[in-house]
Amino acid sequence: GAVVSQHPSWVICKSGTSVKIECRSLDFQATTMFWYRQFPKQSLMLMATSNEGSKATYEQGVEKDKFLINHASLTLSTLTVTSAHPEDSSFYICSAPLYQETQYFGPGTRLLVL
Amino acid sequence: GENVEQHPSTLSVQEGDSAVIKCTYSDSASNYFPWYKQELGKRPQLIIDIRSNVGEKKDQRIAVTLNKTAKHFSLHITETQPEDSAVYFCAGGGNNNDMRFGAGTRLTVKP
Numbered sequence: 111g112a113v114v115s116q117h118p119s120w121v122i123c124k125s126g127t128s129v130k131i132e133c134r135s136l137d138f139q140a141t142t143m144f145w146y147r148q149f150p151k152q153s154l155m156l157m158a159t160s161n162e163g164s165k166a167t168y169e170q171g172v173e174k175d176k177f178l179i180n181h182a183s184l185t186l187s188t189l190t191v192t193s194a195h196p197e198d199s200s201f202y203i204c205s206a207p208l209y210q211e212t213q214y215f216g217p218g219t220r221l222l223v224l
Numbered sequence: 225g226e227n228v229e230q231h232p233s234t235l236s237v238q239e240g241d242s243a244v245i246k247c248t249y250s251d252s253a254s255n256y257f258p259w260y261k262q263e264l265g266k267r268p269q270l271i272i273d274i275r276s277n278v279g280e281k282k283d284q285r286i287a288v289t290l291n292k293t294a295k296h297f298s299l300h301i302t303e304t305q306p307e308d309s310a311v312y313f314c315a316g317g318g319n320n321n322d323m324r325f326g327a328g329t330r331l332t333v334k335p
Contacts, residue, residue, distance in 0.1 A: 153327045215267040
């Protein structure tokens, strides 16, 4: 089966610092990856689509200068939360599609901004 | 773009009973509808999916039905067990539509 890893699994940082989260497809290549945010007891909210070799596509209401996305290779996408604030505390999950449809999710990164 | 709505938000059943979760979608161009199970603090796991060229798919105790005309699809779990307790998400998309998720259904199976 398809495996997607995510690192780190959890991070605690001070307000104003930046945090980088990595998403890797371990056994398949993904020209597209997706980044989601999930608040407690809520659904997965798509933040942006990461495109290898081109700029990410952001959903309405998501600040592209705050959530920097880089799709460095066919197996790696990174999400950097810049100048993090407590309201950015959330569960961030990436996914990569296999055969262009079936989404396989990473284990998620729990971010706590103090 | 696609918009997916899911009902109910919570569902409690007795062990052995059936559970049904329903979703509707807005974009008739969508052609792929997966269902995910998410346990607390873990990643969503694909449990079953259906494409628009079929009306029903079954995998042991889990089945999904799709009504393209009405633009709704449902998840059916039979003979529920306590380990089926989790949050279930439907999603719709494909055919150049990004995948959109429903709000989720928290299923509790009481022993």
